[in-house]
Amino acid sequence: MPTTVVRDKTLPMRxxxxxxxxxxSTDLSAEEGGSDAGPSPHDLYDAALSACKALTVLWYAKRKGMPLEDVQVSTQRDDSEERKGVYRLAATLHLTGELTVAQREELLAVAAKCPVHKLMTAVTTEVTTVLG
Known part of the structure; x- marks a missing residue:
């Protein structure tokens, strides 16, 4: 099923x-001419990585019977060199539960293998755009 994006004409860019x-809802910031009525496409890209890491870690911990109570991921963007071809994301895992040091390290390694992380770093993505 395709992802579809439709303009909301009640706001300038939403x-x-x-x-x-x-x-x-997706929008641009006020500085970019939008109304900040939702995350920007860059925000959604960053959020995809955070969500994938969180879901992957939780899925893995449940599968392995680890006592993970909660997982949160915060991701910081450094787009200062994006125009030069470098876009940096730094993800931090916040894990709670009676986990051993070894389990915490195992979950950290699992987070680095989430499918979106792989798509962003190890896969060539080909995009085509056509008129409909």
Whole structure:
């Protein structure tokens, strides 16, 4: 099923993203001419990495019977060299539960193998754009 983006003409730049039965508002900041009525496309890109890491770690811990109570991921963006071809994301895992040091390290390694991390770092993504 495709992801579809439709303009919301009630605001200057806002669009609505449709993914299956879910909707997400996306917009640009006021400085960029938007109304900041939702995360920007860059924010969504960064969020995809954070969400993937969190879900992957939780899935793995449940599968292995680890006592992980909660996982949170915060990701910091450094786009200062994006125009030069370098976009940096620094993700920090916050794990709670009675985990051993070895389990914490194992979950850290698992987070680095989440599918979106792999897509961003180890896969060539080919994008085509056509008129419909």
């Amino acid at each position: 669009h609505i993203v449709h993914v299956r039965n879910h909707i997400i």
